[in-house]
Amino acid sequence: MSRVPQRYVVFGFSTTHDALDAEAALGSAGVRAVPVPAPAALSAKCGIALRLPPDEERRARSVLAAAGIAPSARIEIDDV
Amino acid sequence: MTGPHARRAPRGRTIYLDNAATSWPKPPGVADALCSAVSEFGANPGRGAYRLALETGRAVHAARHAVASFLGVADAKDLVFQPSCTYALNLVLFGSIAPGQRVVTTSMEHNAVARPLAMLKDRGVEVVVVRADSAGVLDPEDVERAVSAAPTRAVVCQHASNVTGAVQPVADIVDIAHAHGALAIIDGAQAAGHLAVDLTALGADAWACSGHKGLLGPAGIGVLHLAPGFEPTELVAGGTGSGASEEPLQPRERPDRYEAGTLNTPGILGLAAGVGWLAEHGEEQRAREARLTRMLVEGLAALPGVRVLGPGADEPRVPIVPIVHASIPADRLAYELDARYSIAVRAGLHCAPWAHRTLGTLETGAVRFSVGHATTEQDVADALDALAVLIGELA
Numbered sequence: 001m002s003r004v005p006q007r008y009v010v011f012g013f014s015t016t017h018d019a020l021d022a023e024a025a026l027g028s029a030g031v032r033a034v035p036v037p038a039p040a041a042l043s044a045k046c047g048i049a050l051r052l053p054p055d056e057e058r059r060a061r062s063v064l065a066a067a068g069i070a071p072s073a074r075i076e077i078d079d080v
Numbered sequence: 081m082t083g084p085h086a087r088r089a090p091r092g093r094t095i096y097l098d099n100a101a102t103s104w105p106k107p108p109g110v111a112d113a114l115c116s117a118v119s120e121f122g123a124n125p126g127r128g129a130y131r132l133a134l135e136t137g138r139a140v141h142a143a144r145h146a147v148a149s150f151l152g153v154a155d156a157k158d159l160v161f162q163p164s165c166t167y168a169l170n171l172v173l174f175g176s177i178a179p180g181q182r183v184v185t186t187s188m189e190h191n192a193v194a195r196p197l198a199m200l201k202d203r204g205v206e207v208v209v210v211r212a213d214s215a216g217v218l219d220p221e222d223v224e225r226a227v228s229a230a231p232t233r234a235v236v237c238q239h240a241s242n243v244t245g246a247v248q249p250v251a252d253i254v255d256i257a258h259a260h261g262a263l264a265i266i267d268g269a270q271a272a273g274h275l276a277v278d279l280t281a282l283g284a285d286a287w288a289c290s291g292h293k294g295l296l297g298p299a300g301i302g303v304l305h306l307a308p309g310f311e312p313t314e315l316v317a318g319g320t321g322s323g324a325s326e327e328p329l330q331p332r333e334r335p336d337r338y339e340a341g342t343l344n345t346p347g348i349l350g351l352a353a354g355v356g357w358l359a360e361h362g363e364e365q366r367a368r369e370a371r372l373t374r375m376l377v378e379g380l381a382a383l384p385g386v387r388v389l390g391p392g393a394d395e396p397r398v399p400i401v402p403i404v405h406a407s408i409p410a411d412r413l414a415y416e417l418d419a420r421y422s423i424a425v426r427a428g429l430h431c432a433p434w435a436h437r438t439l440g441t442l443e444t445g446a447v448r449f450s451v452g453h454a455t456t457e458q459d460v461a462d463a464l465d466a467l468a469v470l471i472g473e474l475a
Contacts, residue, residue: 014333015322016126017157020141037129045331046322048129048137 005078008051010036011060012044012073019048025067026050031060044073051077095423095459099452100242100270100400100430102292102299106354107361107453113353114298117346125343126321136345143352144335147295150355152278153305160304160338161348165269166192167315168288168304171338172265173197173236175312176286179204181233184226184262186218187211187438188241188248191431193267197236206230212438215391216244220252227260234263239271239287243435243448244390245373245400247275254284263310269293272303273358274369274398285310291347294398296354296453301347304338316340357453365453369399372451372460376401379464380449385475386467389439389446402430402446408474410445413467416474421466425449 011033013019019035026033031052038049052060054076064071096104123133125140148156162168173196177183185197187209201207210226212218218237227235235257240247250266257264264284271277273294279287284307291301306312317330318340330337358365377393380386385406391397405413414427428445429436436442449463 013322014331015157015320015336016137017141017144017335018333020137023138024141035129035134045333047127048134 007054008077008079009054009057009060010039010042010075010077011050011052011071012038012042012075013046013048013050013069014044014072015046016048018069018072019046019050021067022050022064022069022071025063025069026052026060029059029063031056031063033060039075039077041077042073042075046072093422095421095462097449097451097455097459097463098424098426099455100293100448100450101426103273103294103296103452105454106298106350107296107357109353109357110296110298110350113349114346117349121345121349124321125345127319127342140343140345140348143348146352146359147303147355150359151272151303151305152280152282154280155308157334158306158308160306160335161343162288162302162304162338163300163344164302165267165288165290166302168302169193169265169267170196171304171315172286172288172306172312173200174315176263176265176310177205177233182206182208182230183234183236184208184210184223184232185236186223186238186248188216188218188243188246188435189236189238189432190242190267190269190435191433192269193236193238194432194434208232209434212246214439215395216241216246216389216435216439217391217395218248218253220249220256223253224256227256227262232257232260232262234265236265237267239266239268239277240275240398240400241390241432241435242270242400243402243430243432243446244439245270245397245402245450246391247271247396247398250284251282254282258283270398270400273354273362274366276362276366279305283307286312291351291354295351296357297351298347301344301351303351306334306338314338314340361453368453369451372455372457373397373399373401375457375460376449376451376464379460380467383464383468383471385471389441399451400448401450402448404441404444404446405471405475408471410447412474413447413470416470417463417466420470421462423463423466425463
């Protein structure tokens, strides 16, 4: 029986500092963001990316904007 | 050993009065932080997204925020870790001043500034040195005259003197530099931890300090704050764990641009522990240091043949008190204090020949007493008693 692919949004960042600032801000806001190795397709400068469910993206962007953090890249991936 | 002084300061218990060189002992928590950095946070921060690397990265990230907050830095990305204050100052000086430009500095600077400026002078930079007064204090009007005389790239000035403890009028000097379109570069090595520092309010373009002096961290870590918009060229390029590794040039983003190579995680976490102690005890500590410094200034001045250098007891000063004796060489006093009483003080020029030339002590050097968070009134009393005995014997 095969697993159903799970869709995720992945945010990339310019620096580790930005990625960890973002992780802290999203964590404080209760957004389910998980640090992952940046996928090659993301073309992010930082090797740490944040993966989150698509239905959290709008809230995540709002939290990051309030914290003054801008993701430098975004892709969607399927986790199988 | 003879006399009552030997009983008060027996061998085996060092009275450490060289905190201006490096603070010792470190407060509770610093050694633990170093140990946990090695034993628990073994991965390389920012290199890899596995859990151990993330934990290490988070610990360094939290440390950066803690140090930034303690120093009044608005955006922690503007605070970069360096191997030392000297490295930080070299980065700024070599990264922002070019041949043909003009720099105004002061006659009290440490070799961490004086020697890079001497190298820049050899490369065609004009270096103008403003002389401090006989206490080692700068007059802002003298700085203003020097800066206004010709277009100036930068004003480079210490926050406090490592020789006399004098606190310089850095806020005025930053304003003067900016009024004339010059950068303000401040060496905060002796100010950090001893003065309440708010770098956002100060507004300097660059401010650097050691981690191992007043901030009570271990050796091997320094701090550099760069104001937003000031972009000196990096001295060192290499891996940063970010910046798109395939790109040939160093990334422009902070802090990565100025932190090539693996970060000193033990140093950074040890520094954060020292800063954490200061955040809790700093105000009380500064009051203690002021009391002990006054005790030293007044007690030393009362000894026969002793001349205390630097500002008066009521003037702004970090906890550094240098002396010269009319007939006993500085090195002899320092040696005897250590050999007979285990009292650690530093004799010589303190890596600051310009300052000693200003004070008239270039040929003799001075004996420098500098207290720290663990110094007690009894320590200072014992040192004064011991010095009185030595002067009685040797003068």
